Amino acid sequence: MSQxxxxxxxxxxxxxxxxxxxxxxxxxxxxxxxxxxxxxxxxLERLRRRRDEARQRLDELQRASEGAWSDLQKGTDEAWERMRKAFREAAAHFR
Structure with a gap:
């Protein structure tokens, strides 16, 4: 399996x-x-928006050519980090 x-x-x-x-x-x-x-x-709405954003980045990454995917990877990493942060913040409100 490739990277x-x-x-x-x-x-x-x-x-x-x-x-x-x-x-x-x-x-x-x-x-x-x-x-x-x-x-x-x-x-929850904020989480859904972040999740949808992350899903969109994943879709873009899957469609990207081999040459372009490394550039998209950085943006995808950033979207994932925003999602992780959103989950931490939302989870804190549910405690």
Missing amino acids: RDEFIERLKASLDEWNAEIDELMARARQASAQTQARHQED
Whole structure:
């Protein structure tokens, strides 16, 4: 497996984990008070936007030529880091 393929597989696995975490956070939000639910919904929406952004970067990376993928890799790394940060911040609100 090439370095590019390994990178893409790691990103796909991260997306799967984030989707599962979003589902779990949604379940927690449903059990919260109405006021807390509103705040949680904002956090969840922010997570969904970040996840969609990360998914878009992954799609671009998969379509990129061999020569262009290394340039896209940097942007994808940045999108993934934003996603990790968004999850840490959102998870803190759910505690």
